[in-house]
Amino acid sequence: MRVSRSSVQAPARGRDRWTTSYADFVTILLVLFVAIAAQGLQSAVPPLAVAIPAKAAPIEAKQQPAILTALTPLEEKGVRLKVEAQGIVISLEQKILFDSGTDRISESARPVVSEIADVLRGIPNKVNLVGHADARPIHSKRFRDNWELSVARSLRLRELLSREFGIDEGRLSVASFGATSPVAPEDTEEGRATNRRVEIVIVE
Numbered sequence: 494m495r496v497s498r499s500s501v502q503a504p505a506r507g508r509d510r511w512t513t514s515y516a517d518f519v520t521i522l523l524v525l526f527v528a529i530a531a532q533g534l535q536s537a538v539p540p541l542a543v544a545i546p547a548k549a550a551p552i553e554a555k556q557q558p559a560i561l562t563a564l565t566p567l568e569e570k571g572v573r574l575k576v577e578a579q580g581i582v583i584s585l586e587q588k589i590l591f592d593s594g595t596d597r598i599s600e601s602a603r604p605v606v607s608e609i610a611d612v613l614r615g616i617p618n619k620v621n622l623v624g625h626a627d628a629r630p631i632h633s634k635r636f637r638d639n640w641e642l643s644v645a646r647s648l649r650l651r652e653l654l655s656r657e658f659g660i661d662e663g664r665l666s667v668a669s670f671g672a673t674s675p676v677a678p679e680d681t682e683e684g685r686a687t688n689r690r691v692e693i694v695i696v697e
Contacts, residue, residue: 556616557581560695563612570605580618580697583609584676587646587689594633596645598653606650609693610658621666621694622647622654627685628672644669646691 560581564574573584587593590602598606613620624643636642647667654660677684 557697560612560616564609567605567608572605577694579621579694581695583693583695585691585693586686587691588686590650590691591646594631594636594642596642596649598649603653606653607658610654610660613654613660613664613695614658616695617664619664619666619696620654620660621668621692621696622650623692623694624667624669625674625688625690625692626672627688628675628679629685638671640669640671643671643691650691650693 557576561574561576564572564581564583567583568574571586571589573586575582575584585602585605589605590598592599624645624647626639626643628639631639631642633642636645644667647669651662651665651667655662655665672688675684675688676690677687679685679688
């Protein structure tokens with residue numbers, strides 16, 4: 494008796510179809526559970542924007558009138574005060590701090606610097622020390638140009654404020670603008686003297 498191959502394989506194909514249908518059903522259930530779980534997790538977690546705290550408004554600006562009031566007596570000693578977008582600018586001309594062509598702070602300048610340091614100790618603000626020069630080329634064995642001279646003067650003032658008057662070095666930064674930011678015309682000696690300065694900027 495001969496049995497055909499097709500009659501033997503027919504039941505196997507029937508079982509395969511049942512297994513495939515069952516697997517599809519399980520897959521659909523798994524996808525459904527995952528979707529439900531994801532929806533529940535999304536509703537339980539607040540949006541990221543809610544978790545980020547709002548930036549606090551700076552409080553230093555409220556101290557500005559008090560700082561200016563404390564510094565105003567220095568204007569009688571030749572110190573210039575002004576308020577700019579970056580903060581309060583205390584401008585000290587060269588004749589207040591240094592001899593011509595040097596970065597050594599004169600003894601007569603220490604009382605002025607001491608009064609400024611008293612104000613700085615009472616506030617938490619960062620402070621920028623910015624050196625400026627006039628446009629005339631410098632003739633010095635130590636300094637090649639006005640850039641080096643003006644940054645050296647800023648560094649000397651930083652050392653004085655930190656080492657002798659107790660201002661935290663972490664609050665003090667130094668910069669040099671050379672002759673690129675004049676505040677007076679360069680065609681007169683008075684104007685050039687005004688441009689030779691170090692600015693103490695109390696940053697807002």
